[in-house]
Amino acid sequence: MTITTLSSREFNQDSSRAKKAAEQGPVFITDRGKPAHVLLSIGDYRKLAGREVTLAEALAQPDVADFEFTPPRAGGMTRTPDLS
Incomplete structure (x- = not known):
């Protein structure tokens, strides 16, 4: 599993890269250097x-x-059979 970290700006500019990275593991999206969101498959x-x-x-x-x-x-889904 690969963990990727992208800034909010990087995510906004290249969301397809983030989606591809999410197939390999979680993508942490930071806001001002602190984790703010996680993108998962x-x-x-x-x-x-x-x-x-x-x-x-x-x-x-x-x-x-x-x-x-x-x-x-x-x-x-089962019923008792009628044997009469």
Whole structure:
């Protein structure tokens, strides 16, 4: 993971550079030399937010060898068969 730091001015002048850097790791955006914002890829954000990953999203990550996937329980989808 690479951490990139850009000033607010650099970010405003070259946002595409910041977006490309965010694919490699977080991008800290400073305001007057102090960290003010962080730019993350959507994948990194979802990991931090603790959102459950769907099977399709997990499989769409070609650079990730292993991942945790806990499928949701199928509550209310079963019924007792009528054997009469």
